[in-house]
Amino acid sequence: MCTSKCSKCIGIALFPLAICAIISNLLLYFPNGEVLEARRITDLVWFFHGIMGAGILVFLPAFMLLGVGGAGCCANKCRMLLSIIFAFLGTAGGIYCVIISFLGLISGPLCDIGDEVYIYPFRNDTFVDNYLFNQTTWGICKKPENIILWNTALFALLLAIGAAEAILCLIQVVNGLLAFVCGLRERKTDIAGM
Structure with missing residues (x-):
């Protein structure tokens, strides 16, 4: 089993996801394509969950994974250990993005309910009565x-x-982890064969 090929495939898959996350987060700063004052933008957007969490923190493992491998499968234990560390970092970024996005979905946007009064009209809704399930409240x-x-x-x-x-x-x-274990076994086999 060649784990370096799997790592490279994962690295390639992470790049477009990270770019889409950054663009999506940036679009949240311009509701409906409009430029608003910072105080009139939903507060959860300022947590940079798409830019930092699902963007930059995922670019790091993506770059690392493209460089993983070397001469054969399971060969470079040091790079694989680093890829594990960076993958944990990417996992944390993805989970951070999921949490903030979930909170953003549940609490709803900051909006003008008339006469330039900007509030969060759905923030205290229960999950059952949430605006997501009742589009008549969107008006x-x-x-x-x-x-x-x-x-x-x-x-x-x-x-x-x-x-x-x-x-x-x-x-x-x-x-x-599989690559690291495979590399250790390969090394023990080489030492025993001498």
Whole structure:
């Protein structure tokens, strides 16, 4: 079994996910394509969950995984150990993105309910009565136009991206452990054969 090929495939898969996460997080700063004052943007956007969590923290293992391998399978234990460490970092970034995105979906956006009064109209809803399951309540938000759909789509996308990245990075942790064990066995076999 060649674990370096698996690592490279995971590394290649992480790149577009991280780029999509960064773009999605940036779009949350411009609700419905509008430029608003910072105080009128949903507060959970400022946690940088797509930029830092699912973006930069996932780029690190992606770069590392593209460089994993070397002469044959299970050959470079040091790189595999580093890939495990970076994969844990990527997993943490993905999980952070999932948590903040989930909170963003549940609590809803900051919006103008009329007369320039910006509040979080859905923040104290119970899970059963949540605005996500009752679209008739969406009319309470007057500005920015389509803010609920905008936030819901982008937070849901970030949640899915973060989950996919966390799963891929966890797969790499297992893959790296297998490569490390395989490398140790290969070394013991070489020593015994001498």
